Amino acid sequence: RKFGYAIVGLGKYAVNQILPAFAECEYAKVTALVSGDIEKARRLGKHYGIEESHLYTYDTFDKIAQDPEVDAVYIILPNSLHADFTERSFRAGKHVLCEKPMAVTVEECQRMINAGKKAGKKLMIGYRCHFDPVTHKAIELARTSIGKPQIISTDNGDNTDPTDPTYQWRLTRALSGGGALMDLGIYGVNGSRYMLDEDPIEVQATIMPPSDPMFREIDETIVWIMRYRSGAVAHGSASFNVNAMSRFNLQGTEASLRMDPATSYWCNSVSHCTSGDTQTWSTPMFTIPALNQFSAQLDHLAISVANNTPLAATGEEGMQDVRLIQAMYQSANSGSRPVSTDWGDWRKTI
Ligand code: NAD
Known part of the structure; x- marks a missing residue:
């Protein structure tokens, strides 16, 4: 029997990336859908072979406790709803895969971790890049072939369409918890940590004045620095x-790594560059089963539950990014002064 997921929130990422990815899964399948729009759930249920008895609304969600087809709940809702649905899922006795950013405050993250421990269930965060073979190649090169890592530069961005609902909640602080840093910059924050296998001891950030009133509640554009005990710096x-x-x-003392795109859905690439020589690895060159990061991520929780093996992207991992992001916002809101994040290193290589 395959490991069954209930998908909560049938928005863009769930419908366009996650639901189709089950077709490539070896160990996981989708067995229930949860939506505020029951007609949408019915339409998708029909397409994915899910019967009416496994369709839920946000109000009837807690009945999922009695659904034996559901082993885990995958939460793909606006950020400020992650914590409550994670707690409800654990109360229903299910494992949880929750999208990034894990939650909007550190306190919420801690509550989610505690709820998982109390329920004796696993909590994984949707860091799909941890399952991208290009990311794995980049980490291997960073460890073995660039000398001492010195400088990271990372940029993540997108254009906002205020007429599209997927962007509307992102512009509303109460639902998003923050702007470009929470939504997209988190890839650079998390990426810097796994590339260096180290946590930063100090951060600094500046939020640029909004260029349009639609960005008044959140960071439209933010620049940041993270300093590491090893001497490395990420900006x-x-x-x-x-x-x-x-x-x-990533610039090392002997070589550099260039990734562009680094964390997109498809076709990421990494180039290893020394003066006079460049070698590039890109998604189509990998034939390992984890080629598709979405399916590999879905299978990973299933395997981890079946074999009781460690998770690659834990709640603690998600909470550390939220903590760092909050420290960056604190810096930005206090004249860009440095904020200490020297909470002790705990990070282990993914
Ligand atoms: P979306 O707006 O397309 O989907 C969100 C869904 O939540 C919609 O179906 C919406 O109807 C529903 N919803 C329920 N309550 C809501 C409320 N109060 N307000 C607004 N919508 C509500 O968003 P999305 O892009 O699918 O993002 C959802 C989550 O997935 C976010 O946490 C986001 O950060 C994450 N995400 C992750 C990736 C990734 O690559 N890992 C990519 C995209 C999104």
Whole structure:
């Protein structure tokens, strides 16, 4: 029997990326849908072979406790709803896969971790890049072939369409918890940590004045610095008002790594560059089963539950990013002064 997921929230990411990815899963399948729009759930249920008895609304969600087909709940809702639905899922006795950012405050993250421990169930965060073979290749090169890592630069951005509902909640602080940094910059924050296998000890950030009133509640464009105990430094930017970008560069003492795109859905690439020689690896070159990061991520929780093996992207991992992001907002809101994040290193290589 395959491991069954209930998908909560049938928005863009759920419908366009996650539901189709089950077709490539070896161990997981979708067995229930949860939506505020029952007609949409019915339509998708028909397409994916899910019967009416496994369709839920947000109000009837707690009945999922009695649904034996559901092993885990995958939460793909606006950020400020992650914590409550995670707690409800654990109360229903299910494992949880929750989208990034894990939640909007550190306190919520801690509550989610505690609820999972109390229920004796697993909590995984939807860091799909941890299952991208290009990311794995980049980490291997960073460890073995660039000398001492010195400087990271990372940029993530997209254009905002205020007429599209998927962008509307992102512009509303109460639902998003923050702007470009929470939504897109998190890839650079998390990426810097796994590339260096280290947590930063100090951060600094500046939020640029909004260029349009639609960005008044959140960071439209933010630039930041993270300093590491090893001496490495990462600097990054995130913006909701640029042509799509997903870049990651790591400069070592002997070679550099260039990733552009670094964390997109498809066709990421990494180049290893020394003076006079460049070698590039891109998604189509990998034939390992984890080629599709979405399906590999869905299978990963199933395998981890079946074999009781460690998760690649834990609640603690998600909470550390939220903590760092909050420290960056604190810096930005206090004249860009440095904020200590020297909470002790705990990070382990993914
Ligand atoms: P979306 O707006 O397309 O979908 C969100 C869904 O939540 C919609 O179906 C909407 O109807 C529903 N919803 C329920 N309550 C709502 C409320 N009070 N206000 C607004 N919508 C409500 O958004 P999305 O792009 O699918 O993002 C959902 C989550 O997935 C976010 O946490 C986002 O960060 C994450 N995400 C992750 C990735 C990734 O690559 N890992 C990519 C995109 C989105």
